[in-house]
Structures are given as structure tokens and as C-alpha cells.
Amino acid sequence: MPVCPNCSYEYVEGITICPDCGINLVDEKSFVKPEEWTEQNWEVVFTSDLEYEAEMMKDNLEGAGIHSAILSQADRSFPAPGDLSVVKLLVPKKDVQAALNFIEQLKNRPDDQD
Ligand SMILES: [Zn+2]
Numbered sequence: 001m002p003v004c005p006n007c008s009y010e011y012v013e014g015i016t017i018c019p020d021c022g023i024n025l026v027d028e029k030s031f032v033k034p035e036e037w038t039e040q041n042w043e044v045v046f047t048s049d050l051e052y053e054a055e056m057m058k059d060n061l062e063g064a065g066i067h068s069a070i071l072s073q074a075d076r077s078f079p080a081p082g083d084l085s086v087v088k089l090l091v092p093k094k095d096v097q098a099a100l101n102f103i104e105q106l107k108n109r110p111d112d113q114d
Contacts, residue, residue, distance in 0.1 A: 001028045042069065042090035045099040054087040057103065064102050066095050 002011045002025035004018035011018070016025055045068075048054045054070050061068045071088040091099040 002026065003028045041093050043093055043096045044071075044088045045091050045096060046089035046103055048087050048089075051087045054089045057089055057106075060106060061089075061091065061099055061102060064098075066091055066099050066102065068099070 001013065002015055003009070004011070004021055004023065005026050006021040006023055007018065009018065009020070010028070011025055017023065018025055046054065046057050048057075051070070058068045058070055068089055068091045071090055
């Protein structure tokens with residue numbers, strides 16, 4: 001069954017373009033719910049110019065049960081001018097507040113205590 005990747009509306013076989021959005025429909029099986037995986041529904045909660053820092057934070061978040069993904073701009077040919085934070089850590093929008101709270105707790109934890 002064809003599905004519109006923009007509005008998620010399902011159409012009958014034979015329809016190839018969403019009349020509302022004017023874009024090509026995709027097969028239901030290849031369709032991933034936007035609210036789950038597309039970048040526009042993820043928000044940056046942590047940035048670093050060091051990839052290992054972002055990966056450490058990712059591990060911490062995963063340990064707290066928060067799914068996260070690393071978006072690295074290090075290999076981009078044309079990094080945004082003035083943006084020195086090349087590694088971004090993203091979480092789904094629904095987990096943004098929990099992730100920010102968690103990161104804040106980590107920052108407030110003294111480094112010299114174990
Ligand atoms: Zn549509």
C-alpha cells in the first residue's frame with residue numbers, strides 16, 4: 001500500500017502522488033514513521049568538537065535508557081562558517097527534556113569523585 005512520507009496518509013494501489021503534498025508516495029514496507037527516525041524530529045542536546053566526547057555522552061544516555069544518535073560534520077567538505085561544534089548528539093524530541101536533565105546531572109557531578 002502506498003504511503004505519503006510527508007503526511008503519512010495511506011492510499012490505494014495505483015496512486016503514486018499524494019494529492020495533498022504533491023510528492024511521490026513510497027511503499028508502506030519501506031516507510032519509516034517520521035516521528036521515529038527522520039532528522040527533523042530529532043533535536044541536538046549535546047555538541048562537541050571531539051567525537052569521543054559525543055560518543056561517551058551517547059553511551060551515558062543509552063545507559064539511562066535514552067536512545068541517541070551522533071551526527072558528525074567532521075567529514076563535510078563545507079562546514080558551516082563559525083560552527084566549531086562538528087559533532088552533534090541527537091535524541092528524539094520526546095526524549096529531549098530527559099536527555100537535557102541527564103546531561104545537566106553529569107555536568108554537575110564532580111570529576112574527582114568516583
Ligand atoms: Zn501527503
